[in-house]
Amino acid sequence: MAIKTIGKHCKGCGVCVTFCPKQVLGLDALGKITVLDETKCITCKQCEMRCPDYAIFVEKK
Amino acid sequence: MEKLIEKYYRPRLPHIWCPGCGNGIVTSSIVKAIDKLGLDQDKTVIVSGIGCSSRASGYLDFDTVHSLHGRALPVATGIKLADPELNVIVITGDGDGTAIGGNHFIHTARRNINLTVILFNNNIYGMTGGQFSPLTPTASKATTAPYGTLERAFDIAELAKAAGATYVARGTAFQSKMLVDVIAEGISHDGFSLVEAVTQCPIYFGRQNKKGDASAMLKTQRDNAVTVEAAKKMTPEQLEGKFTIGVLHKSEAPEYTKQYQGVIDRAQKGAK
Ligand SMILES: Cc1ncc(C[n+]2csc(CCOP(=O)(O)OP(=O)(O)O)c2C)c(N)n1
Ligand code: SF4
Ligand code: SF4
Ligand code: SF4
Ligand SMILES: [Mg+2]
Numbered sequence: 222m223a224i225k226t227i228g229k230h231c232k233g234c235g236v237c238v239t240f241c242p243k244q245v246l247g248l249d250a251l252g253k254i255t256v257l258d259e260t261k262c263i264t265c266k267q268c269e270m271r272c273p274d275y276a277i278f279v280e281k282k
Numbered sequence: 283m284e285k286l287i288e289k290y291y292r293p294r295l296p297h298i299w300c301p302g303c304g305n306g307i308v309t310s311s312i313v314k315a316i317d318k319l320g321l322d323q324d325k326t327v328i329v330s331g332i333g334c335s336s337r338a339s340g341y342l343d344f345d346t347v348h349s350l351h352g353r354a355l356p357v358a359t360g361i362k363l364a365d366p367e368l369n370v371i372v373i374t375g376d377g378d379g380t381a382i383g384g385n386h387f388i389h390t391a392r393r394n395i396n397l398t399v400i401l402f403n404n405n406i407y408g409m410t411g412g413q414f415s416p417l418t419p420t421a422s423k424a425t426t427a428p429y430g431t432l433e434r435a436f437d438i439a440e441l442a443k444a445a446g447a448t449y450v451a452r453g454t455a456f457q458s459k460m461l462v463d464v465i466a467e468g469i470s471h472d473g474f475s476l477v478e479a480v481t482q483c484p485i486y487f488g489r490q491n492k493k494g495d496a497s498a499m500l501k502t503q504r505d506n507a508v509t510v511e512a513a514k515k516m517t518p519e520q521l522e523g524k525f526t527i528g529v530l531h532k533s534e535a536p537e538y539t540k541q542y543q544g545v546i547d548r549a550q551k552g553a554k
Pocket of ligand 2: 224240241242243244245246261262263264265266267268269279
């Protein structure tokens with residue numbers, strides 16, 4: 222999996238969801254980061270760069 | 283980033299900052315700058331004052347001092363003078379660095395001692411619940427100014443320059459790649475360096491001033507920050523409400539620890 226999320230670190234701020242250019246990310250019922258559709262990811266790493274909580278990492282495939 | 287966390291962070295995450303707080307982004311920018319320069323982790327010291335921002339030192343795996351409110355600069359000055367070989371980085375907030383620590387700030391800049399100060403500017407006292415600071419924009423709401431602040435804010439970059447700082451830059455949590463670059467340049471600069479890191483406190487500054495959530499505050503940074511180069515081509519009207527980012531000032535002046543070594547050498551020779 223190229224997108225790795227750490228639920229324990231995520232505080233549900235929604236910053237990654239806002240700035241993902243491809244609507245790959247969302248928040249689940251508990252308000253934690255969830256990957257909606259990884260196939261759309263262009264590995265731009267904006268989410269990783271902007272997450273204030275180091276809760277999402279993207280590896281280039 | 284994952285590798286940098288393993289290398290440079292203490293194993294005590296998640297941090298205590300609120301959801302969407304920019305402090306995590308500014309802190310990782312400092313770490314990226316240190317990594318970019320390849321600084322020796324055992325020869326790099328991080329000193330902070332007191333505030334939400336100043337808690338960053340506790341997450342970083344270097345020799346760190348989480349000092350007293352407003353007093354990070356005197357502590358850092360002592361460390362740098364005791365061993366000028368060390369890279370000494372200071373983390374402070376707008377309250378810590380410009381209110382209670384304002385006097386230390388101007389005099390440390392005046393001395394041009396080789397320290398790099400990263401001032402997390404969230405325009406508010408976050409830790410104590412949203413009181414205004416000397417960097418709170420005029421007419422902003424704060425718990426100590428329910429009708430809006432009357433005071434004019436300092437432009438901390440201009441203040442640093444006037445006080446004698448030889449490297450002054452500004453970046454934002456949104457434009458974090460540039461923030462990494464200006465921090466790295468500040469650390470490399472041989473003299474007093476100030477990097478103002480514009481960041482968001484969605485909980486106290488944001489809420490009281492209806493600035494929206496963290497994403498909205500990051501977009502405001504994106505929309506209002508203008509690079510020094512772009513600002514040169516803009517009219518005063520176009521620059522209304524904007525602020526400049528990038529390297530704002532660079533100059534040459536004798537560095538304090540080097541001058542001090544000269545005093546030691548003269549004293550040891552018995553000369554006056
Ligand atoms: C001598 C002293 N006075 C007051 C305080 C209370 N105090 C703690 S943090 C703080 C303000 C911090 O503001 P800032 O530096 O902007 O940090 P932020 O929390 O916004 O990151 C104050 C007044 C203190 N700890 N010590
Ligand atoms: S790497 Fe870019 S496209 Fe992929 S999830 Fe992150 S922000 Fe979205
Ligand atoms: S930016 Fe980070 S903390 Fe915020 S929702 Fe996304 S993963 Fe969670
Ligand atoms: S109070 Fe503000 S500055 Fe402090 S952790 Fe919360 S969002 Fe960040
Ligand atoms: Mg503050």
